[in-house]
Amino acid sequence: MDAAAKEALILDLHAVEAVKLGSFVLKSGITSPIYLDLRVLVSHPRLLASVASLLRTHAPLRPPLRRPLHRAPLRRRPLRRRLRPHAPQPLR
Numbered sequence: 001m002d003a004a005a006k007e008a009l010i011l012d013l014h015a016v017e018a019v020k021l022g023s024f025v026l027k028s029g030i031t032s033p034i035y036l037d038l039r040v041l042v043s044h045p046r047l048l049a050s051v052a053s054l055l056r057t058h059a060p061l062r063p064p065l066r067r068p069l070h071r072a073p074l075r076r077r078p079l080r081r082r083l084r085p086h087a088p089q090p091l092r
Contacts, residue, residue, distance in 0.1 A: 001054055009050050016044055 001009075013019045013036075020035040041048050 001050075001057065005050075006054070009047070009054070012044075012047055013041075013051075016040055016047065018044070018047065 010019075018037050018040040020037060021033065022035070024032050024035045026032055036051070041051060
């Protein structure tokens with residue numbers, strides 16, 4: 001994804017209010033200045049696919065989750081479905 005496409009993605013995410021700026025305490029306890037609201041992102045399939053593509057290329061894959069995919073909370077399923085066909089190992 002080139003710089004212009006990344007900038008367009010950022011502007012689109014901001015336009016649909018999928019990105020929140022502030023101070024957020026994540027489930028892991030880490031404080032983050034940025035929050036990506038997947039509940040909003042699910043309503044925009046094109047943006048969801050773009051974010052999944054960007055994550056595939058830039059985010060390292062972590063070890064498989066302990067829970068199987070069919071028991072994952074609903075908020076994670078759409079993104080995992082987009083990542084699954086391109087993952088080098090199965091997502092669990």
